[in-house]
Amino acid sequence: MALAEAILVCLTERPMSGYDLAKNFDASIGFFWRASHQQIYRELGRLREKGYVLSEEVSQNGKPNRIIHTLTPAGKKALRDWSTKPAKHPSLKDDLLVKFYALENVDLDALKDQMTIRIEQHQTKLVKYVRIKERYYDGKDLDLTQKGKLIVLEQGILQESQTIERLEDMMVKLGNL
Amino acid sequence: MALAEAILVCLTERPMSGYDLAKNFDASIGFFWRASHQQIYRELGRLREKGYVLSEEVSQNGKPNRIIHTLTPAGKKALRDWSTKPAKHPSLKDDLLVKFYALENVDLDALKDQMTIRIEQHQTKLVKYVRIKERYYDGKDLDLTQKGKLIVLEQGILQESQTIERLEDMMVKLGNL
């Protein structure tokens, strides 16, 4: 499982609370690894038990206490070990494409609506990625870690625009049936 | 869940055994919905209980008996109902991209090897898709269902070649760090 590792990767940047991690999983790293806060809190418990993170409670006035998780040397080692193991190919599961496989048994108008929504979702993502690139990476001096993130960000931008093009092409074909 | 629906979609083509379905999930529909035979047999049991498929045992000499599953009218209706419901955006989970997010804590040579393997996997897929297109779709008269499959197949071919290009670009960037 790589949820554990995705969390460790986040913590290489800085110590964080579960809440911070959940927000990260909605933003940066969440672009290719999504996880709910419930999953993250549970996984943090496991990582603590293994000694990969150190968890310390910090009191705040007014707000509930935060528990800040710090990557330990053992955690860093686990991360490097994991990085050498073969990556699984991502499991594709797409409802929308399955629906194309039985066009005669499907509601075509509903399918078109779903395609429109899907295109909009990718456009939203694309805009988000471009903004992040402009704000945090363009014209800056970058260290190794930042360069890695930029590589992924740029591939994400390309991927999203290409996906939008393909989906629009499918829409046209669906309209011409 | 759409495993159930993916099975129903397969059965719109023709009645099949669990074994046939498992093979289909390794080939055509499996390009965007993967499932193991264990999962399929379990799901078939549920579909039978719901009355969405009719299961009949057929004896064969020599080989073990097959159980042929046929889509019922209720199953067909369930499929159409499902088709009108919003499609979820596919959940992205990619180890390989996560590894780029902590380049300083990762084994770079191992990462390059994994990139190479990933590129080869996509090339294999691309070749498979192109062959299927040539063999079963090029220059043929197609009905509505076949046209739907062709649309997905063509988008798959484009997707794979674009993915290969993006991965190769990432490899170059990784080499120039």
Place this chain on the structure above:
DNA sequence: GGTTAATATGCAACTATTTGCATAGATACA
């Protein structure tokens, strides 16, 4: 003669993910 692959089905255990619920103070808005 022995090994491997293909055909054909399925249970059981484990791991992962999703969904619903629960708590509780602070702040902002209408």
Place this chain on the structure above:
DNA sequence: TGTATCTATGCAAATAGTTGCATATTAACC
């Protein structure tokens, strides 16, 4: 004054997916 949102954590149940095992016959290959 009520509603909504943000901060911050987590349990429990249900659903989904993976991995390991189990059985049994045929056919091809070395």
